[in-house]
Amino acid sequence: MSGATTERSALDYDVVVVGAGLAGLVAAASAAESGLRVGIVARSSGSLGLWSGLVSGRIPPTEAGARAVRFFMGYSAAAGLPMAEVPGTLRLVSATGRPVTSALTPRTAAADLAPGSKVLVVGFSELADYPAALIAETASRLAGLDCHYRSLSLGSAAGRGLAPRIARLFDDEEWFDGFLTSARRFLAADASSASTVLLPPVTGLDHFGRNVARLEDSLGTAVRELPALPPSVPGHRFSRLWRHRLESTGRVSVHIGRTVTGSRVENDRCRWVSDGLVRYEATSFVLATGGVAGGGIVVGPDAFFGLSRSVGDHAGLVTKPVEPVLGLETRGEGAAWLTWGVRTDYDGHPYRAGEGGGARRLENVYVAGWEAGVSGATGPQAASTLLDAYRAGSLAARDACLARERWET
Amino acid sequence: MSRRDVVIDHADVVIIGGGATGIGLLWDLSLRGLDVILLEQAGLAAGTSGAFHGLLHSGMRYAGTDRRTAAECLEENALLKKVAGPFVKDTGGVFCRLDDDDPGWERRWLDGCREVGLRPKPFARNSLLSAEPSLSARIVSAYAVPDAAIDGFGLLWSLVWSSAAAGARVYFRARVTGFLTDDAGVRGVTVVGLGGTEEEALQSAPAFPAGTPGPAPEPGAAFGEVTAPVVVNATGPWARETAALAGSAAASAVPVEQDKGVMLVFNARLVSRVVNRLRPPADGDIFVPHGPVTILGTSSGLVRGDERPAATPEEVCLVFEQGQALVPGLGLAAPLRAYAGVRPLLRACGSGGEPGRRGGRGFLLVDHGEAGGAAGLVTVAGGKFTTFRAMAQAAGDLVCRLLGKNVPGRTAEVGIPRLRRHPAGTRYAGEPAAGGRGRTGSERDSSRARPARLDGALACDCELVDLAHAMSLLDEGLGLADLRRLLRVGMGGCQGVFCSPRLAGVLWQAGWPGSRQRPRPDGPAILAETASFEQARMAGMKSTQWGAQARLAALAEAFDELTLGEDSRAGPHAGVTKQ
Ligand SMILES: Cc1cc2nc3c(=O)[nH]c(=O)nc-3n(C[C@H](O)[C@H](O)[C@H](O)COP(=O)(O)OP(=O)(O)OC[C@H]3O[C@@H](n4cnc5c(N)ncnc54)[C@H](O)[C@@H]3O)c2cc1C
Ligand SMILES: Cc1cc2nc3c(=O)[nH]c(=O)nc-3n(C[C@H](O)[C@H](O)[C@H](O)COP(=O)(O)OP(=O)(O)OC[C@H]3O[C@@H](n4cnc5c(N)ncnc54)[C@H](O)[C@@H]3O)c2cc1C
Numbered sequence: 001m002s003g004a005t006t007e008r009s010a011l012d013y014d015v016v017v018v019g020a021g022l023a024g025l026v027a028a029a030s031a032a033e034s035g036l037r038v039g040i041v042a043r044s045s046g047s048l049g050l051w052s053g054l055v056s057g058r059i060p061p062t063e064a065g066a067r068a069v070r071f072f073m074g075y076s077a078a079a080g081l082p083m084a085e086v087p088g089t090l091r092l093v094s095a096t097g098r099p100v101t102s103a104l105t106p107r108t109a110a111a112d113l114a115p116g117s118k119v120l121v122v123g124f125s126e127l128a129d130y131p132a133a134l135i136a137e138t139a140s141r142l143a144g145l146d147c148h149y150r151s152l153s154l155g156s157a158a159g160r161g162l163a164p165r166i167a168r169l170f171d172d173e174e175w176f177d178g179f180l181t182s183a184r185r186f187l188a189a190d191a192s193s194a195s196t197v198l199l200p201p202v203t204g205l206d207h208f209g210r211n212v213a214r215l216e217d218s219l220g221t222a223v224r225e226l227p228a229l230p231p232s233v234p235g236h237r238f239s240r241l242w243r244h245r246l247e248s249t250g251r252v253s254v255h256i257g258r259t260v261t262g263s264r265v266e267n268d269r270c271r272w273v274s275d276g277l278v279r280y281e282a283t284s285f286v287l288a289t290g291g292v293a294g295g296g297i298v299v300g301p302d303a304f305f306g307l308s309r310s311v312g313d314h315a316g317l318v319t320k321p322v323e324p325v326l327g328l329e330t331r332g333e334g335a336a337w338l339t340w341g342v343r344t345d346y347d348g349h350p351y352r353a354g355e356g357g358g359a360r361r362l363e364n365v366y367v368a369g370w371e372a373g374v375s376g377a378t379g380p381q382a383a384s385t386l387l388d389a390y391r392a393g394s395l396a397a398r399d400a401c402l403a404r405e406r407w408e409t
Numbered sequence: 410m411s412r413r414d415v416v417i418d419h420a421d422v423v424i425i426g427g428g429a430t431g432i433g434l435l436w437d438l439s440l441r442g443l444d445v446i447l448l449e450q451a452g453l454a455a456g457t458s459g460a461f462h463g464l465l466h467s468g469m470r471y472a473g474t475d476r477r478t479a480a481e482c483l484e485e486n487a488l489l490k491k492v493a494g495p496f497v498k499d500t501g502g503v504f505c506r507l508d509d510d511d512p513g514w515e516r517r518w519l520d521g522c523r524e525v526g527l528r529p530k531p532f533a534r535n536s537l538l539s540a541e542p543s544l545s546a547r548i549v550s551a552y553a554v555p556d557a558a559i560d561g562f563g564l565l566w567s568l569v570w571s572s573a574a575a576g577a578r579v580y581f582r583a584r585v586t587g588f589l590t591d592d593a594g595v596r597g598v599t600v601v602g603l604g605g606t607e608e609e610a611l612q613s614a615p616a617f618p619a620g621t622p623g624p625a626p627e628p629g630a631a632f633g634e635v636t637a638p639v640v641v642n643a644t645g646p647w648a649r650e651t652a653a654l655a656g657s658a659a660a661s662a663v664p665v666e667q668d669k670g671v672m673l674v675f676n677a678r679l680v681s682r683v684v685n686r687l688r689p690p691a692d693g694d695i696f697v698p699h700g701p702v703t704i705l706g707t708s709s710g711l712v713r714g715d716e717r718p719a720a721t722p723e724e725v726c727l728v729f730e731q732g733q734a735l736v737p738g739l740g741l742a743a744p745l746r747a748y749a750g751v752r753p754l755l756r757a758c759g760s761g762g763e764p765g766r767r768g769g770r771g772f773l774l775v776d777h778g779e780a781g782g783a784a785g786l787v788t789v790a791g792g793k794f795t796t797f798r799a800m801a802q803a804a805g806d807l808v809c810r811l812l813g814k815n816v817p818g819r820t821a822e823v824g825i826p827r828l829r830r831h832p833a834g835t836r837y838a839g840e841p842a843a844g845g846r847g848r849t850g851s852e853r854d855s856s857r858a859r860p861a862r863l864d865g866a867l868a869c870d871c872e873l874v875d876l877a878h879a880m881s882l883l884d885e886g887l888g889l890a891d892l893r894r895l896l897r898v899g900m901g902g903c904q905g906v907f908c909s910p911r912l913a914g915v916l917w918q919a920g921w922p923g924s925r926q927r928p929r930p931d932g933p934a935i936l937a938e939t940a941s942f943e944q945a946r947m948a949g950m951k952s953t954q955w956g957a958q959a960r961l962a963a964l965a966e967a968f969d970e971l972t973l974g975e976d977s978r979a980g981p982h983a984g985v986t987k988q
Pocket of ligand 2: 430453454455456459461462647671751794795
């Protein structure tokens with residue numbers, strides 16, 4: 001089960017988080033709150049580059065829900081990505097103009113578009129994946145908005161770019177001054193009769209807050225960013241700013257570009273995980289590897305064929321759960337891959353497929369985010385990712401603190 | 410006057426079926442200077458010719474079983490490498506025997522090869538394994554043959570456009586529902602125009618059981634007649650059903666059956682040449698490299714023609730497991746999708762040949778005037794993609810004889826240039842339209858402004874499809890499925906998941922033209938159209954969902970549901986077990 005012992009060095013943390021998607025970053029932040037040393041080990045920044053930036057779903061009206069949201073909003077604001085403080089669920093439209101909702105929304109995206117709202121959808125002709133005309137058309141029909149659209153050229157400096165490149169341009173202050181002038185000239189008339197102006201979410205990787213505020217001043221109307229198609233600037237912002245904030249505390253180390261391929265388990269506890277070069281040792285672990293979508297669970301051909309043959313009976317099915325890492329039990333529905341995840345107990349401890357069929361619980365590992373599978377009832381929404389990642393991080397930290405106390409006394 | 414009486418068009422020859430055989434004949438007759446019309450119920454190569462393996466056979470696959478087909482293929486293989494050079498990737502091919510394959514078969518195969526005029530060069534085992542590192546070490550002997558990969562879509566489009574430049578008319582979404590006859594025999598066909606997308610056209614018109622008239626037309630579908638002194642049935646695996654429209658005598662002269670084959674596409678160049686297994690032809694024993702992907706096939710099983718062929722997980726599993734014998738690391742390669750085609754299989758007449766893959770090869774050419782029944786009707790069916798030109802030439806000779814013209818065929822000499830779009834000023838009909846020649850680019854409704862700059866923008870990132878090019882083809886009345894076959898839109902790594910919303914935006918902005926049968930789509934309608942394009946792609950992924958493909962399916966579900974706000978639960982990403 002453990003990888004070949006080729007590691008040249010070992011790093012020691014209180015908590016190791018595997019995965020740097022939404023779940024991994026939130027879990028690491030929550031674990032680091034109690035002053036522990038946290039290591040993040042991840043292959044990539046996960047689904048964040050595809051994420052629209054909205055937190056879909058509903059935050060349950062419980063004490064735990066409120067605590068997680070408070071933490072998330074506070075941390076994000078401190079990281080430089082403030083969330084809207086509007087209570088309740090916001091009505092927005094998607095990158096093709098269909099109605100969507102969001103429970104927690106970056107401040108620059110926080111519009112609440114009631115049917116009948118007068119909205120101006122602005123597109124940039126250099127931005128490939130932002131169909132302003134279509135958004136306006138579908139939003140009028142499907143979300144009942146009173147939509148118009150305008151297309152604006154960003155000038156030669158933009159070239160023909162994907163969103164992150166154009167966002168970089170917006171961070172250039174001198175260029176933005178010029179943009180502001182032409183925006184006022186070409187948009188002011190239409191903007192004045194609208195209650196909200198919707199822009200593509202490319203107003204900067206760093207200075208988006210300031211830029212949106214300056215646009216609002218200049219147009220005299222509320223300006224908001226719409227969720228967009230990948231590659232997603234809101235996701236890049238989240239990944240950059242949260243990682244920066246995590247590292248700036250001095251207690252969190254982020255190891256990206258590292259794929260965990262081995263582990264050591266003794267007495268139902270994980271001792272370390274390894275990427276083949278480095279061992280990451282810790283008292284407790286959070287597994288936030290994203291399930292089938294994130295690459296934490298690999299579906300082998302045998303598993304797939306076994307599944308499609310035995311319709312309705314998936315008992316004993318072997319997908320390869322983070323194999324060869326921890327050999328955990330998985331469960332899910334048919335080939336609805338988002339539902340597949342690691343089986344856990346109430347606290348989020350996974351089970352390891354044991355000899356003779358007896359599954360053993362891994363006492364110092366917590367599973368968070370899509371790695372635990374997406375319930376068919378709620379769908380793959382970030383609201384639940386957020387809540388259980390916060391909880392997994394705090395439980396892992398609690399265990400590590402207890403162990404430290406035991407060790408110190 | 411009822412709409413049924415409207416004569417849409419008239420020519421010397423009408424061809425039914427827009428696969429390799431029909432389009433080959435269109436080209437052949439155009440070169441002979443005849444006035445030709447082609448009617449295709451769906452889109453270009455929407456039948457078998459768009460769901461084949463892409464192998465320009467050396468013929469040696471049949472050397473041990475069917476020497477006539479082997480010889481036909483070998484000859485056409487050499488000829489097409491010359492006249493259709495731009496569409497052939499001369500990868501070369503190899504036949505490999507594994508340690509547990511019958512050595513007796515190897516001898517019989519070698520005899521067969523020599524008999525048709527080829528001496529396969531032995532390929533030293535070690536140099537083969539170093540040239541093709543993903544092949545199995547269990548290979549005990551191997552021989553080089555002149556197999557090659559062929560770009561079927563590119564070839565057929567170029568033939569359509571070259572023929573159109575010579576005056577031929579091609580009607581897509583035009584389904585033949587019957588023959589017009591008088592005392593002298595067949596003098597034309599009745600046509601129903603199928604509206605909507607190609608997917609919808611195919612769904613609303615599954616090939617109908619023999620002897621019954623076609624399904625009732627949808628409201629609004631256009632009826633019409635196309636007349637010609639000679640009608641050619643080139644409907645491939647459906648040739649018998651089509652002939653049956655002219656009566657049971659005509660049908661019984663066309664002993665064609667439908668034999669389904671399943672193929673798997675892997676997102677990697679697993680081999681650099683065509684790799685065949687040296688054993689009696691069976692499942693999953695050919696790998697064909699096409700650019701960055703490799704296609705593994707195939708399987709065999711008789712089916713009924715009134716269902717669209719689909720790859721079942723069982724067939725995929727079978728092909729996959731067999732393929733693993735030649736390429737042991739197959740499980741690590743990312744599967745892109747699976748698809749199925751139906752072979753036009755000739756029942757060996759008289760000789761009592763059994764059906765299925767071992768049945769008779771070669772092709773069928775019937776003069777129904779002679780065979781009894783319908784004078785003026787010709788059926789050409791069977792064969793292989795590789796032999797389409799030979800089939801077209803033989804059918805062209807027969808057509809000329811029937812018309813009393815003495816013009817020799819020229820397809821063996823005239824090179825086929827690769828055209829990227831149809832030459833300006835040519836007539837081209839996107840769909841049958843009463844009293845007219847269909848819509849042309851210049852009639853496009855341009856009330857919606859084009860985006861200022863299309864240059865350099867991509868319609869599909871995975872396949873690097875130029876947006877301006879894609880738009881110019883849509884202007885000509887082509888649909889999304891045509892873009893896929895022509896430009897490979899949606900055929901790359903993301904399989905249309907991420908590019909279909911982009912296409913929606915582009916189509917809307919560019920004012921995707923409506924048509925007589927289909928009003929210009931509004932925003933939600935365009936979204937529905939691109940979603941159905943994506944779903945058709947996803948359907949092909951359903952039976953290959955492991956590894957990277959399972960991951961893509963999961964991401965696609967999240968993307969549709971969350972980013973786009975679509976309800977995907979009932980959609981194509983729902984699991985195979987929920988079908
Ligand atoms: C296309 C898309 C759009 C979305 N849009 C929305 C939206 O509009 N609203 C919303 O609420 N939510 C949205 N989400 C969901 C949300 O963004 C999160 O992706 C989701 O909640 C799951 O996050 P995660 O951290 O569990 O997984 P991921 O983000 O997938 O993270 C998994 C992490 O684990 C790492 N990893 C995996 N295996 C290994 C290994 N062996 N070793 C080391 N590291 C490994 C990966 O590199 C990655 O860092 C969207 C998701 C996607 C995919
Ligand atoms: C799995 C598989 C793999 C193959 N691999 C190879 C290979 O690698 N190399 C090779 O050389 N050959 C291969 N073949 C064989 C080859 O693909 C076929 O022999 C060839 O494509 C047949 O072409 P066709 O034009 O006769 O038929 P089709 O391509 O099927 O064309 C018939 C057309 O007629 C249309 N039609 C039917 N009824 C009507 C109607 N009533 N009105 C209007 N239109 C109608 C259909 O829509 C269809 O487009 C393969 C076949 C299969 C099934």
